[in-house]
Amino acid sequence: LRFDEQVRVVVFKSEVKGVFCAGADLKERAKMDDAEVGQFVRRLRNLMDEIAALPVPTIAAIDGYALGGGLELALACDLRIAASSAKMGLIETTRGLLPGAGGTQRLPRCVGIGLAKELIFTGRQIDGQEAFSMGLVNHSVPQNSEGDAAYQRALALAKEILPQAPFAVKMGKLAINRGMEV
Numbered sequence: 001l002r003f004d005e006q007v008r009v010v011v012f013k014s015e016v017k018g019v020f021c022a023g024a025d026l027k028e029r030a031k032m033d034d035a036e037v038g039q040f041v042r043r044l045r046n047l048m049d050e051i052a053a054l055p056v057p058t059i060a061a062i063d064g065y066a067l068g069g070g071l072e073l074a075l076a077c078d079l080r081i082a083a084s085s086a087k088m089g090l091i092e093t094t095r096g097l098l099p100g101a102g103g104t105q106r107l108p109r110c111v112g113i114g115l116a117k118e119l120i121f122t123g124r125q126i127d128g129q130e131a132f133s134m135g136l137v138n139h140s141v142p143q144n145s146e147g148d149a150a151y152q153r154a155l156a157l158a159k160e161i162l163p164q165a166p167f168a169v170k171m172g173k174l175a176i177n178r179g180m181e182v
Contacts, residue, residue, distance in 0.1 A: 001054055001056075002050075002053075002054055002055060005166075007056055008056055008161070008162055008166055008169075009056055009057050009058075009059065009158040009161050009162065010054060010056060010057070010058045010059070011058075011059045011061055011151070011154045011155065011158055012051075012058065012059065012060045012061065012073065012074075012077060013061040013063070013148075013150075013151045013154070014063065014064065016064075017063075017064070017147045018063070018064035018065065018147060019064040019065045019070075020060070020061070020062040020063060020064050020065060020066040020070055020073075020074065020086065021065075021066055021067075021069065021070030021071075021073050021074075022065055022067055022068075022070055023067045023068030023069035023070045023071075023072075023091075024040075024044070024068060024069050026095060041100040041101070044069060044072075044100065044101040045100060045101045045102055047101070048072055048073065048075075048076040048101045048102045049076070049102065051073070051076040051077065052076045052077075052102070052106075052177075055170045055173065055174070056166075056169070056170065056173070057078045057079065057158075057161055057169060057173060058076075058077040058078045058079070059077060059078065059079045059080070059081060059154045059157060059158060060073065060074035060077040060079070060080045060081070060154075061081055061148075061150040061151035061153075061154035062074055062080060062081065062082040062083065062086045062088065062128065062137065062150050063082075063083045063086060063143070063147055063148055063149065063150045063151055064083070064086055064087070064147070065086070065087050065088075066082075066086060066087070066088045066089075067087070067088070067089055067091050067125070068089075068090060068091050068092055068099070069101050071088050071089060071090055071103065071107075072090070072099060072101040072102055072103040072106070073101075074088070075102065075103055075106035075107060075110065076101075076102060076106065078173065079138050079154075079157065080131075080136065080137040080138055081137060081138060081139045081140075081141065081150045081151075081153045081154045081157065082128030082131055082132065082137040082139070082140050082141075082150050083128050083140070083141060083142070083143040083147075083149045083150045084127060084128040084129045084140045084141065084142050084143065085127060085128060085143045086127060086128040086131070086143075086150065087125045087126070087127060088125065088126055088127075088128075088131055088136070089119065089123060089124055089125035089126060090103045090107060090119060090120050090123070091123040091125065092120075092123065093120060093121060093122070093123045094123035099120060103120070104116075104120065107119065107120065107136075109180060110135055110136050111134045111135050111136050112135075115134055128140040128141075128150075138157075139153055139157075141153045
């Protein structure tokens with residue numbers, strides 16, 4: 001996607017109704033030794049960094065659960081749209097773990113340090129409306145009968161971006177991302 005000049009916006013959505021991404025398979029992870037866990041977390045972090053570094057805008061369409069690594073995936077995207085009924089949280093501390101794929105850096109940038117610490121320390125799950133009120137998502141929409149309200153709103157947002165000058169959009173993303181690192 002990074003090198004395809006035809007790609008102007010990427011929308012991440014799930015094909016599983018009611019779930020955006022439920023995070024890592026903790027039963028599988030429990031069978032790994034320390035070296036395997038380290039490699040697994042590094043690969044996951046690298047994947048999230050690659051998504052964040054895509055030169056075009058990325059939108060997460062959160063129509064259901066986005067827990068642990070699932071929320072980290074959404075945080076790696078530039079924009080997030082959630083159904084008001086979606087459930088989100090960096091729940092790793094409830095399992096004796098730490099968000100390892102960038103959530104400890106990206107969540108504070110979205111909601112502020114104090115609120116990020118509260119959400120990570122407690123492992124609390126929030127719904128789409130609460131996520132919107134704290135700035136975690138750009139839009140919260142009522143879920144529809146098809147279960148794809150966030151996806152439909154993400155497509156509408158993508159259609160607003162498409163007519164804009166591709167180079168200007170790419171450079172705008174790059175300037176904002178680099179400015180956040182200063």
